[in-house]
Amino acid sequence: MAELTRLTRHSDARGHLVSVGASAEVPFSIRRVFWIYGNTARFTRAEHASRGTTQMLVCVAGSCRATLDGPAVSGTALLDRPDASLLVPPMTWLVLTEFSPDCVLLVLTDTLYDPADTISDLDHFRALAAP
Amino acid sequence: MAELTRLTRHSDARGHLVSVGASAEVPFSIRRVFWIYGNTARFTRAEHASRGTTQMLVCVAGSCRATLDGPAVSGTALLDRPDASLLVPPMTWLVLTEFSPDCVLLVLTDTLYDPADTISDLDHFRALAAP
Numbered sequence: 078m079a080e081l082t083r084l085t086r087h088s089d090a091r092g093h094l095v096s097v098g099a100s101a102e103v104p105f106s107i108r109r110v111f112w113i114y115g116n117t118a119r120f121t122r123a124e125h126a127s128r129g130t131t132q133m134l135v136c137v138a139g140s141c142r143a144t145l146d147g148p149a150v151s152g153t154a155l156l157d158r159p160d161a162s163l164l165v166p167p168m169t170w171l172v173l174t175e176f177s178p179d180c181v182l183l184v185l186t187d188t189l190y191d192p193a194d195t196i197s198d199l200d201h202f203r204a205l206a207a208p
Numbered sequence: 209m210a211e212l213t214r215l216t217r218h219s220d221a222r223g224h225l226v227s228v229g230a231s232a233e234v235p236f237s238i239r240r241v242f243w244i245y246g247n248t249a250r251f252t253r254a255e256h257a258s259r260g261t262t263q264m265l266v267c268v269a270g271s272c273r274a275t276l277d278g279p280a281v282s283g284t285a286l287l288d289r290p291d292a293s294l295l296v297p298p299m300t301w302l303v304l305t306e307f308s309p310d311c312v313l314l315v316l317t318d319t320l321y322d323p324a325d326t327i328s329d330l331d332h333f334r335a336l337a338a339p
Contacts, residue, residue, distance in 0.1 A: 091249075092244060092247035092251065092307070093245050096240060097241055098240030098321065107241060108229055109228065109229030110241060110316060111226060111227035112225070112226055112266075112268050113223060113225050114224050114268065115219075118222075120221060120222035137243050137245065137268060137314070138268070176223070181268045183243070183314065186229075
């Protein structure tokens with residue numbers, strides 16, 4: 078199951094704040110942060126797996142759908158709130174779809190960017206991930 | 209001067225991606241990430257300084273204004289694009305205003321949350337920051 082984890086939201090009259098950093102919220106050391114936005118035509122994104130990177134996805138504006146397929150986790154989840162996260166383990170094929178025009182997807186990872194970490198061929202991934 | 213640093217934006221038909229993690233983009237180890245949103249009434253936020261925390265601010269949706277005052281940097285900057293960052297050094301009084309209703313302000317810091325790190329009294333801050 079691709080299960081969302083609810084994050085603590087600190088709210089008052091000024092609005093909301095969600096903070097992650099302790100091990101309970103992010104089960105890894107944050108090495109890289111990236112954000113995806115401006116997908117006005119609802120293209121599919123990702124369509125790859127990471128060999129050794131764990132990712133935490135949070136949709137901080139708008140919504141999108143994440144579909145995961147791998148030995149550790151598989152399933153789909155609608156990301157539509159800034160206080161819910163989805164963990165994507167290494168060796169998990171990730172497909173991102175259904176971007177709302179205002180979607181901003183925040184991703185925290187435990188590695189710096191390395192093209193060699195990415196598997197972009199589905200057949201190759203399936204061969205590697207097979208038990 | 210409160211100067212923005214332009215971040216590299218990777219763009220194609222699917223939209224945009226901005227990634228930070230290398231030392232050139234974030235001049236510290238990321239320990240905590242938080243995001244502020246839902247400020248529909250345009251309240252002022254922050255109004256405090258950190259004793260030992262460096263922060264990097266990026267407005268990933270909408271816009272807001274950051275006003276900085278401290279020995280290292282002072283000035284004001286409109287944060288209105290997801291590919292520009294503003295560095296806030298320790299011992300800098302920070303005031304956030306002019307939130308657009310859709311503003312999502314992303315903040316990366318080099319410390320875990322510690323209430324003792326925050327100075328919320330402006331007179332106290334001025335006394336500590338005085339040369």
